[in-house]
Amino acid sequence: MPPWHDRVVTHNGSTGDAPYLRAARPDDYDAIAAVVDDWWDRPVRSAIPRLFLDFFHRTSLINEDTDGLAGFLIGLLPPDAMDGAYIHFVGVAPRARKRGLARAMYDEFFRMARREGRHNVAAITSPVNATSIAFHRSLGFAVRGPVPDYNGPDSDMMVFGRPL
Numbered sequence: 001m002p003p004w005h006d007r008v009v010t011h012n013g014s015t016g017d018a019p020y021l022r023a024a025r026p027d028d029y030d031a032i033a034a035v036v037d038d039w040w041d042r043p044v045r046s047a048i049p050r051l052f053l054d055f056f057h058r059t060s061l062i063n064e065d066t067d068g069l070a071g072f073l074i075g076l077l078p079p080d081a082m083d084g085a086y087i088h089f090v091g092v093a094p095r096a097r098k099r100g101l102a103r104a105m106y107d108e109f110f111r112m113a114r115r116e117g118r119h120n121v122a123a124i125t126s127p128v129n130a131t132s133i134a135f136h137r138s139l140g141f142a143v144r145g146p147v148p149d150y151n152g153p154d155s156d157m158m159v160f161g162r163p164l
């Protein structure tokens with residue numbers, strides 16, 4: 001049974017173009033791959049290969065509005081860290097930012113992870129991504145880093161964690 005039993009997780013019916021949140025599907029990959037370099041303003045697509053949507057869609061979220069993809073979250077419930085959950089990527093379209101969409105996706109992921117028996121959540125980001133660092137701080141994550149060579153030589157990362 002998928003972590004989200006119903007496709008549509010939440011729906012704000014107050015306006016016709018309100019974004020809604022649903023569990024991801026493998027065929028969401030192409031829409032994500034088409035926009036990520038623009039949304040991040042740097043090449044990041046190689047960090048989101050298709051395998052994440054093929055094999056982790058049940059723990060990932062898609063946010064859509066009338067213009068198409070408005071946001072996505074790629075999350076995992078790792079089999080080798082039974083107490084933990086991990087958020088690999090979150091992105092919101094520039095047109096939809098600063099309206100609480102990323103926070104809503106994180107909150108929904110947290111609820112699902114708690115239901116599945118997970119007690120903490122982790123994520124990482126590049127030290128240059130000040131927006132991501134501010135976003136994670138604002139959601140109550142402890143911030144560690146830059147951790148030198150986290151992802152191999154010359155790949156320092158910021159490491160986030162918080163209880164669920």
Ligand SMILES: CC(C)(COP(=O)(O)OP(=O)(O)OC[C@H]1O[C@@H](n2cnc3c(N)ncnc32)[C@H](O)[C@@H]1OP(=O)(O)O)[C@@H](O)C(=O)NCCC(=O)NCCS
Nearest residue numbers: 089090091092097098099100101102103131132134135138
């Ligand atoms: C980071 C990102 C996902 C935030 O999405 P968002 O939907 O705009 O974020 P929210 O509206 O839910 O913001 C939640 C909180 O994060 C913080 N925040 C969000 N954007 C911020 C910014 N540009 N600068 C500083 N703080 C910010 C704020 O504290 C905000 O709370 P507030 O609105 O009550 O002040 C979005 O800017 C994005 O997609 N950036 C490019 C991709 C990226 O860097 N992803 C993260 C790394 S994987």
